[in-house]
Amino acid sequence: MAMRTVDPSDEQLVAAFVDGDGDAFDALVSRYERRVFAICYRYFRDAHDAEDAAQDAFVALLRRAHTFSGAASFSTWMYRVATNACNDLARKRARRPRSVDAEVSEVLDSRVSHRSAEEAFGASNLDPALVLALDGLDVDTRDAVVLHDVYGVPYADIAQRAGVAVGTVKSRIHRGHARLAAALAPGHDPAGNPDRLRDLQPPTP
Amino acid sequence: MSDSHTPRADGSAEDDARCSAYLEGELTAAEAIAFEARLADEPTLGGTLERTRAALESLAGVGAAEPAPGYGDRLRARLAEVRDQQPRQLADEGPAAGSQPPASLFSLPRHRVREARPWMGIAAALVLFAVLGGGLVGVLFGATSGDETAASGAGEADTGGDDAGTAAEPEVAEAEGGDSDADGEESRAFMADPGTEAAAGDSAADDGAPPDDAPAAGGLRTAPSVIDEGVALADGQALADHMGGRQEAVAALGVPLPEVPDRAERAARALESAPPFSDGTRAPDCLGAATSEVNDPALPVRVEALTYADEPVIAYLLVTPDDASEVLDQIEVVLTAPEGCVVRLVQDAPGAAE
Numbered sequence: 001m002a003m004r005t006v007d008p009s010d011e012q013l014v015a016a017f018v019d020g021d022g023d024a025f026d027a028l029v030s031r032y033e034r035r036v037f038a039i040c041y042r043y044f045r046d047a048h049d050a051e052d053a054a055q056d057a058f059v060a061l062l063r064r065a066h067t068f069s070g071a072a073s074f075s076t077w078m079y080r081v082a083t084n085a086c087n088d089l090a091r092k093r094a095r096r097p098r099s100v101d102a103e104v105s106e107v108l109d110s111r112v113s114h115r116s117a118e119e120a121f122g123a124s125n126l127d128p129a130l131v132l133a134l135d136g137l138d139v140d141t142r143d144a145v146v147l148h149d150v151y152g153v154p155y156a157d158i159a160q161r162a163g164v165a166v167g168t169v170k171s172r173i174h175r176g177h178a179r180l181a182a183a184l185a186p187g188h189d190p191a192g193n194p195d196r197l198r199d200l201q202p203p204t205p
Numbered sequence: 206m207s208d209s210h211t212p213r214a215d216g217s218a219e220d221d222a223r224c225s226a227y228l229e230g231e232l233t234a235a236e237a238i239a240f241e242a243r244l245a246d247e248p249t250l251g252g253t254l255e256r257t258r259a260a261l262e263s264l265a266g267v268g269a270a271e272p273a274p275g276y277g278d279r280l281r282a283r284l285a286e287v288r289d290q291q292p293r294q295l296a297d298e299g300p301a302a303g304s305q306p307p308a309s310l311f312s313l314p315r316h317r318v319r320e321a322r323p324w325m326g327i328a329a330a331l332v333l334f335a336v337l338g339g340g341l342v343g344v345l346f347g348a349t350s351g352d353e354t355a356a357s358g359a360g361e362a363d364t365g366g367d368d369a370g371t372a373a374e375p376e377v378a379e380a381e382g383g384d385s386d387a388d389g390e391e392s393r394a395f396m397a398d399p400g401t402e403a404a405a406g407d408s409a410a411d412d413g414a415p416p417d418d419a420p421a422a423g424g425l426r427t428a429p430s431v432i433d434e435g436v437a438l439a440d441g442q443a444l445a446d447h448m449g450g451r452q453e454a455v456a457a458l459g460v461p462l463p464e465v466p467d468r469a470e471r472a473a474r475a476l477e478s479a480p481p482f483s484d485g486t487r488a489p490d491c492l493g494a495a496t497s498e499v500n501d502p503a504l505p506v507r508v509e510a511l512t513y514a515d516e517p518v519i520a521y522l523l524v525t526p527d528d529a530s531e532v533l534d535q536i537e538v539v540l541t542a543p544e545g546c547v548v549r550l551v552q553d554a555p556g557a558a559e
Contacts, residue, residue, distance in 0.1 A: 022288070033280060035262065037272050042265035047273055054276075055283050062287055067485070071244040072251060076228070076258045083230045088546070091493030092473065130263055149264035170231070171222070178221030180264075181256035 010074035018066050025065075028074075029058055036082045043086040045152040057085035133183030137176055144169050145176035220250055224257040234545035425456040427468065428475040429522075431488045432509040441552055444513065444538060448522055449555035453506040454536045457524040458556065461532050465502040472505050482510035484543065486519060491546035495521035495539035498551045502526070504533060513540055518549055 008016070008024075010031065016024035036057050040050035060081050068077050134142060140162065147153040147161075148169075155173075159166045226232050227240050244251050430453055438444050448454075460468065476489040488508040496503040507522035518540040524533045540550040 025284075029280065029284065033277055034272070037276065038265045038269040039262065041269045047270050050270075051272060051276055051279070054272075055280055058280060058284055059287050062284060063481075063487070064485075069241075069245075071241055072254055073258075075262075076255055079228055079258050079262065080230065083228065087230050088490070088493045091497045091546075127259075127263055130260055133260075145264075149261060150267050170226075174222035174225035174229075175218075177225035177228075177257050177260060178218065178253075180260040181221065181224065181253055184256040184259060185252075 010078075011070060014065050014068050014074055018068075025062065028061065032078055033058075036078065039079060039082045040086050042149065042152050043083070044090070049089065053086045053089045054082070056089055057082040060085060127184065129183050130180055133180045136183075137179060141172045141176040141179075144172040145180070148173050217249075221253055221257075224250070224254045225261075227254070228258055228261060230545070232545070234542045234547050237545055425460065426453075427471045429453070429472050429488075429505045430507045430509075431476065431479040432507065433482045434509075434511075435483075436509070437512040437515075439514065441550070444520075444540075444550075444552060445555055447511075448507075448520070448536075448538045451507055451522060451536075451554070454522055454524050454554065455556055457504050457506055457533055458536070459532050459534070460504065460524070462502060462526055462530075465504050465526075465533060469496075469502055469504050476505070476508060479508075482519075484510065484517060486510065486543040488519070490543065491519050491541035492521060494541050494546035494548055495519075496523060498539050498548050499523055499537050500525045500527070500535075503537075510543075513549070516549070517543060519543055522554060 008027075010028065013024040013028050013031075017028065033054070036054045037050055040053040040057070041047065044050050044053065057078075061078065064081075068074065134145070137145065144158055144162070147158050148155070153161075155166050155169050159169045162169065223232070223236075223240060227237060232240060244254065436447065438447055473489060473492060476487075476492065479488045481487045492505060492508075496505070503523040503525045505521055505523055507520075509520045509522070511518060511520055513520070521539045521541070523537050523539060525535055525537055526532065527534050536554040536556055538550075538552050538554045539548060540552075541548050
């Protein structure tokens with residue numbers, strides 16, 4: 001009978017690392033290096049800053065793995081570590097994500113903006129349920145979520161564009177995230193819109 | 206609204222949004238701690254958190270750029286550098302490096318600096334004189350109060366003739382506390398190894414110029430002092446008394462602004478090599494939050510774990526320029542909560558002891 005090798009879970013790897021297994025840490029780095037970079041790139045929209053922040057995130061993992069309690073999955077814990085690394089690096093360098101003008105020009109030059117958002121989403125491996133959920137959001141919420149999460153536009157700039165307070169934008173985005181998460185809930189039956197993603201275009205000045 | 210998807214219908218929409226704020230690092234420290242406490246007991250909340258993270262990660266992947274070539278190699282090189290330090294720091298403890306909480310670093314024997322430098326011997330002698338004479342302090346950037354001087358000085362004196370076998374290791378110096386601030390407890394002071402900069406490619410030691418962390422120019426050094434003495438301060442006056450007149454800050458007054466960014470970057474790097482505080486937090490963790498509260502460019506000169514108004518904080522002593530100044534000319538202290546780096550207080554610190 002053929003033996004089947006089962007890869008250890010993230011949680012098993014981090015436990016092994018805390019017990020002194022350096023190879024387990026290497027395995028975690030291999031699993032997460034691209035994911036963490038993507039998270040940081042979304043934050044900075046700059047590959048250099050994203051790489052620096054990603055390095056900081058893995059250094060934090062190296063130093064704080066013992067604090068992982070397992071209350072959330074390792075993926076979620078690592079997401080937080082990465083986000084905190086981005087926030088800290090931005091503060092350290094007094095460099096927030098690009099201002100609205102720079103952001104727009106950068107986005108227009110980016111590979112995303114050379115095609116419509118629909119093409120970008122279509123070319124991605126985005127969960128179809130998530131795509132439908134995005135399309136189901138009201139326009140204000142969807143715009144805020146896409147600008148923030150796909151194009152990396154800072155809260156303040158989204159607020160400026162929309163003519164609302166920053167707090168309103170944050171609220172919209174967090175509410176939008178909650179709805180997207182709900183769309184991924186087991187048993188959820190998304191009601192797709194035939195014109196989905198029709199308005200998801202790159203930001204314009 | 207035309208939303209076709211709605212959050213959970215059990216009245217927990219606020220919790221759902223809170224998952225997003227948590228993942229984005231936007232909760233206060235207290236809120237984050239409370240949220241994490243609930244995660245263990247509320248599987249539904251945990252499930253929502255997982256799905257929110259999955260959604261955010263999926264969105265982040267749309268249009269994400271490829272890392273620059275060599276990203277993986279650079280990442281592993283940096284991690285190897287960090288890992289090279291930690292096992293050696295923990296080697297005397299016996300168990301594997303990863304199994305030890307960071308706080309255990311404080312109980313380790315002193316570590317030796319990589320190389321002896323002429324100025325270090327002079328510094329050690331001056332500090333020894335300061336300790337014995339009881340009056341001359343402030344020669345070293347990281348040594349101000351009496352016991353801190355003793356701590357740092359002891360480390361310096363121990364290292365004077367060491368070989369290069371422990372490159373890039375931070376120096377941990379310990380001294381029995383006699384300072385009333387420490388309430389008689391053992392005090393711990395740390396000065397990041399100045400030699401680590403040379404190891405990292407700094408050319409100051411190689412081009413014949415004196416290292417910029419040498420104490421020659423008014424006692425100004427690269428490495429901020431990192432202090433963990435268990436000091437408890439009741440209010441702003443106590444804070445001013447404690448931080449006022451710190452020699453490491455006074456020594457930085459007058460530094461021309463063009464020199465500050467490079468010095469600040471070196472100071473930040475030095476803090477990276479400092480062992481964690483006894484509660485597991487680290488000196489550089491909230492540096493960005495602290496410096497964002499004061500004028501640019503800010504030079505960190507002292508980082509201290511202490512209790513302020515019964516709340517644990519990391520205190521950053523920063524030397525900054527006034528609005529129209531061309532040199533560093535004011536001293537400020539910023540208190541941050543260790544969790545979340547929420548800034549609790551920004552206060553001027555007197556340049557002279559009160």
